[in-house]
Amino acid sequence: MSDRLSVFKTYKLFVGGKFPRSESGRVYEVTDSKGHWLANAPLSSRKDARDAVVAARKAFGGWSGATAYNRGQILYRVAEMLEGRRDQFVAEVADAEGLSKSKAAAQVDAAIDRWVWYAGWTDKIAQVTGGTNPVAGPFFNVTSPEPTGVVAVVAPQESSLLGLVSVVAPVIASGNTVVVVASEKAPLPALSLGEVLATSDVPGGVVNILSGKVAEIAVPLAAHQDVNAIDLAGADAETAKALEIEAADNLKRVVRPQPVDWSADPGTDRLTAFLETKTVWHPTGSLGAGGSSY
Template sequence: MSDARLGVLKTYKLYIGGKFPRSESGRVYEVTTSKGEWLANAPQSSRKDARDAVVAARKAFSGWSGATAYNRGQVLYRVAEMLEGRKDQFVREVADAEGLGKSRAAAVVDAAIDRWVWYAGWTDKIAQVVGGGNPVAGPFFNLSSPEPTGVVAVLAPQESSFLGLVSVVAPVIATGNTAVVVSSESAPLPALSLAEVLATSDVPGGVVNVLSGRTAEIAPTLAAHQDVNAIDLTGADPALAKDLETAAADNLKRVLRAGPHDWSQTPGTKRLTAFLETKTVWHPTGSLGVGGSAY
């Protein structure tokens, strides 16, 4: 009996609504290493796939945004636990995608997992930073609190297949939004593997939806979609970003503009606050009459 065997090649799929469909169009495209060596066939998403992902994200929004911030933090931390357990796989995928040596790729993956933990810790703290009581001239309490924007389309960085990906996805869902993520076009495999981690953690289906394919084909559908509330243009080149901003203006989407990023730096709270709305409530102070109480 021969010791030789054929390896089992992995079939990568999209992640929409907690399920793993192939592209609606049936298309795939070749993913190669930085040296041009074949790695896998990734699904090439269609405009229909993008619309399906938006439907799934909208369906999941009420449950996810309605969860307590503490609970969201627990769920995000569980994702970090699962990433830690599959670290070797991500090291291989990042090394192949970005042309890094094993030790450098391992450092990038460690940083990405730490970044996920960092955002998990912010879920129940961001309201204290950006919310609060406002002084007013009258017998009222005036309180401001942050609320999630809604469905956010995220164009993941093209050059940072995992650390950059985590840095743009985690803050969106940490604050109660749901996401439709377009992975790096040339290096989608870490994003598609992240989807497998999300599916086996406690993140409800539809909270994060992952599409791979041609960014210039998928992104215009998301930018023009009336049920998408915001878009992160990080993964778009300047010409595409300009067109997407124009399309996004049709329903007054929030837009996070593209720009150079050093993903290794501590991110701060910019991305946590980028897709938050502020709700302000007025409440009378003092006696409310018979049976009333002071607040």
């Protein structure tokens, strides 16, 4: 009989492409659906939230400036790496959500497929949302989408992986960077997803994952002047109202919580939720001597 000690996993935050512990050093117990201890997760502080915003802002220029094709390749790589760790995530989702192994496997498979779905949309969404507009004058008028900026996301509370992927993938597919507040009661799949992202060519800071109490972390994110938008997918009605009030200070774009079947076809609503519209006017005809016609 082996006398080897088990090596328990230490879960950490994912901020700026690194794995820090909570700034305060605090943790909280995460249990399964039957109340059995699973792990200690980092209990993020306001300082952790601010650090995550700084990392997301630093990464925004490079990520938004990357080609849509490149972003698609990186999102597909996330799906590849998640596929390679499928068994681990099946076990974590089963524990987190109280599901059978077969049902948890269906959730993980759907999450992998969702990364592929959004990887395919990265270089197509501009054609769907952009276009050439007819105008009464000698001008070309072209509309094109641009990412909003840094987006804070309150992840779904019940769907620890599929719901999480469904709100994170579309935000980064369109060129935004994101700070995620993981499910408070089931954060472990989200924290493990950080390990997948770190090995998937996703630049550090594009996705930042925090665990802890939603009310404690989300409020400073909603009030932060360098956060451009917030998705309240996993916030309850009372918390969502408080966050909307905080978000109004710098006119953040807000996606309000609503009932969602995370296993259904995601459509493009969340892809377009955090896109801005840029319109460019350009004169038609000759530019004069040596000029070209447009």
